[in-house]
Amino acid sequence: MQGTVQGFHYGLVTPVAAYVMACLGGALGLRCITRSLHNEASWKGGWLALGAAAIGCGIWTMHFIAMVGFQVEEVRIGYDVPLTVLSLAVAIVVVGIGVFIVGYRGARPATLATAGVVTGLGVAAMHYIGMAAIRLDGDIRYDTATVAVSVVIAIVAATAALWASVSVHGFLPSLGASLVMGIAVSGMHYTGMAAMSVHLHATSGASWDGDSPTSLLLPMLIGPVVFLLLAGVVVMFDPLLVLGDGDWSRGPAAGDAPAGTPGSFFEPGARRSEQQPVPPRDGGR
Template sequence: MQGTIDGFRYGAVTPVAAYLMACLGGALGLRCIVRSLLDKESWKPGWLALGAASIGCGIWTMHFIAMIGFDVAEARIGYDAGLTVLSLALAILVVGVGVFIVGYRGAGKGALTGAGVITGLGVAAMHYLGMAAMHLDGSIRYDVVTVGLSVLIAVVAATTALWAAVTVRGFSTSLGASLVMGIAVSGMHYTGMAAVEVHLHGTTGASWSGDSPTSLLLPMLLGPITFLLLAGVVVMFDPLLVLGESERSRSAVPRRTRPDSAPGQRPGTGPELRAAPVGARPPGRKA
């Protein structure tokens, strides 16, 4: 028996919330990566790791918020806690690989392509590992062509995000890039979900005795969401992260004590002394 799938059980609430979390993780990740590039004296591995964790958490929370809205009418859905946590670790790890590659080697064609492919395949693996954590009284099957399309979207999205991370500097442009990233990541997720077919083992009223999606996923989502909020506080209180290259350039301009003093000239020995009236006493000489 084929199950009746509803991917939008709560209407637009779950897709909109999922998209916003993907945008938040992308925006924080981009700014942290930019921070590591703007200031050579900063602790680069730390900023890159924070950026990777932000993007990974954003992708993972997007996936499982969207999965709260996934429902099979004839079956109860549950999740394996171990695989769910493993999918979070996988998301952070593969994004970290891509981020560190472009963070240290730049956006060259070879480095960017390799990092984008690795990260995109890892994001797709996170998605389908998260799907493997789902249990119900039936089997889940996938349309191969649609799965391939979702993987392609993941690779393109990851490559674009990594390119933006090392080339985009301004705050407003980073914000725009994060909105595009949110669309790409959400598009990958819902393309992958379009490939799903559920075949139930029983006839009607089949169920699984595990936890419901909301009772398990909501508490697990609190950790990554809290992490993203704390990362947002770090970004808000770092002026270089918010203002970017323009603030760094302004702070690097040397201040001159007197505008009329030439470089290397002592203040008070400029051209104005040579223009003193005839007969004026030199400074310090008594009449």
């Protein structure tokens, strides 16, 4: 028996909210990566890690907010918690691999392509591990060609995001890039969802006896959302957030800040030289 799949049970609420979270994660990640690449005083590893976690959490949160609106009319569905958490870990770790490749090896075409493929496959893996976490009285099947299209979209989106992180320096251009990235990531998700079909078991009266999707997913979404908000606070208070091209490598000018004032959460104080007074010659005469 073929199940009736609904991907928009709550109308536009879930896809719009999912898109916003994808954009937020992308915007934070792009600014962190750009900050690490274009300012020598930055703690590169810290900014790259924060950027990878922001993008990974944004993509994962987008996926499961969208899944709140997913239903199969004939049966009740639930989620396996360990697999759901594993999908979050995969998203952060594999996105991190791609981000660190670009961060430390540069943005040469071959490097960017390798990082984009790794990151895109990580995004696709997160999606399909999250789908494997679904529990219902039936079998989920996928159309191979549509799955392949979703993976290609993920790779293209990841490559474009990494390219933007090394090529777009201003705040407004980065914001525009994150909006495009949100469209691409959301497009990958809903393309993957279009590839699936549900074939119910013969005992159609049975249903999943666990917790409902909302009661499972909403508590798990709290952690990544809080992290994205905290990451946003860190990025917004960074003094180089809105600097454009040409200013990233400029050190603090005289009079910019009092001596000893820290420049950023991820800017070690040991790297910020302080002007020491030069003793006058001839006893100050």
